[in-house]
Amino acid sequence: MTILIENTRTGRKEVFEPRNDPVRMYVCGMTPKDLPHLGHAFMFIHMDVIRRYLEYSGYSVHHVQNFTDIDDKIIDRAIKADRDPMDWSQEHTEAYFKVMDRLKVLRAHEFPRVTESIPAIIQDVQQLIRSGHAYVTSTGVYFDAGSFPTYGELSGRTSDDGLAGARVAVDEEKKDVRDWALWKVDSTGPIGWESPWGRGRPGWHIECSTMIQETLGSHIDIHGGGIDLVFPHHENEIAQAEAATQETPFVSYWTHTGLILTDGEKMAHSSGNFTTVTDVLSKVAPDVLRLYLLSVHYRSPLHFSALALQQTKTGYERLLGVLRTRGQDESPDNNALSKSGLEIRKTFESSMNDDFNTPRAIGAIYEFGRTINRLAPTSSVTNVTEAKNIFIELLEVLGITLYEPETNSSNIEPYINMLVAVRQQLREANKWDLADQIRDDLADLGVIIEDTADGTDWRLA
RNA sequence: GGCGACGUAGCCAAGUGGUAAGGCAGGGGUCUGCAAAACCCUUAUCCUGGGUUCGAUUCCCAGCGUCGCCUCCA
Known part of the structure; x- marks a missing residue:
């Protein structure tokens, strides 16, 4: 590879x-x-x-x-x-x-x-x-661009034609407008070091x-x-x-x-x-910002958009949702998921091998998440766990560590569990209005209630 | 003025000479007491005009538009 x-x-x-x-x-x-x-x-x-x-x-x-x-x-x-x-x-x-x-x-x-x-x-x-x-002038030491034949190769400025209309400050002592300071003499500034050319500081590029x-x-x-x-x-x-x-x-x-x-x-x-x-991190989690910034190829410009950032946040929550997926205890192991895992790893690697194409790699990860969710109901716990491990591993390569928001005070847990239990009794008694009321009220407090076939789950928003 | 990049669905964003990943949003379903989550289906012919080609969104030229560097800059 x-x-x-x-x-x-x-x-x-x-x-x-x-x-x-x-x-x-x-x-x-x-x-x-x-x-x-x-x-x-x-x-x-x-x-x-x-x-x-x-x-x-x-x-x-x-x-x-x-x-x-x-x-x-x-x-x-x-x-x-x-x-x-x-x-x-x-x-x-x-x-x-x-x-x-x-x-x-x-x-x-x-x-x-x-x-x-x-x-x-x-x-x-x-x-x-x-x-x-390089040569010394009264203001410092300058690099002589003309002494370096391939000067301009990196940026494609192989001749000095391009400097004709450029806004380059004129310095009579410089041999060539392209020359730049290696050392700036400054005897009075707040910061300076002694040098053979007098007190001063380094120019910008030499460091x-x-x-x-x-x-x-x-x-x-x-x-x-x-x-x-x-x-x-x-x-x-x-x-x-x-x-x-x-x-x-x-x-x-x-x-x-x-x-x-x-x-x-x-x-x-x-x-x-x-x-x-x-500022951004006061609005979204670090992982969301990472995901947002990595959803554009590194060489491309990115027009920052608060809307797109929010959209990424929603997408990120979907990735988190994959972690909550469970296999079935009674399902026999099958290789559907592990096969998919191999394929996705291959897609991920070929994307990244091609000049670090993170947007494509992220696309592959989203697809894998969907596959995990789809196959989980017919896969064993082991199969799903293995698939999720690959899912997590690949995200980790992008520096994205999926995590659920922490319960900042763990002692709220028994109370929520109690409310969930009470609500369950109400549901069993068909008192839907009250049960829904509890769900809505908890949602207002940032606790998300989800009823599943196996019981009720809750998590913090 | 010189050099360079880009222009893909409502939004963000990949990609390929043979009719376009993924995410968000939208529409329609499945599941659910309802909801949520999840899953399924669905939504583009790729700035404009030429050219090369059997065939171009993808190659070339021109135009329009946006941006960057030429000064400090990640």
């Missing part, structure tokens, strides 16, 4: 053949300047599923994800809030963990931070200057190149991030890393996730039109 991954660099689906064991995977993390929004959730959840699926497929994965915990925006935001920039980014780094843990995004094995990588960054910049790929080399080495198998990072960030990362190490290509597979759109435009901190993850 081979896995195909669409590689941004080539624009094609390629057979996944990692060069490293464990697989080296780097995901561009957040600049912790504000709370994580749905766009972050989309990217990190899809990257999480890629990692989970590789692990499901038998690979070991070494996953590294950075925090760009100091940059111009963080400093701006902190100053405006009259806060220390380091505290500000630390606070938002913690917010990231809090939210992503709730979303069951597996933690990376390492989380390098810019502020902890300054010496290595300075070394890398020195190395780039020595090798003629990723450095931290990748520090944690994973000169070659990695998978590099992920949002598609808005392709240019210039990832383009520059390639130039910096490959110019320094001569390792080409330093990334085997570039994977980029589509953007979340809201009100017809990209969700972003900078434009202010973002919905925080925490």
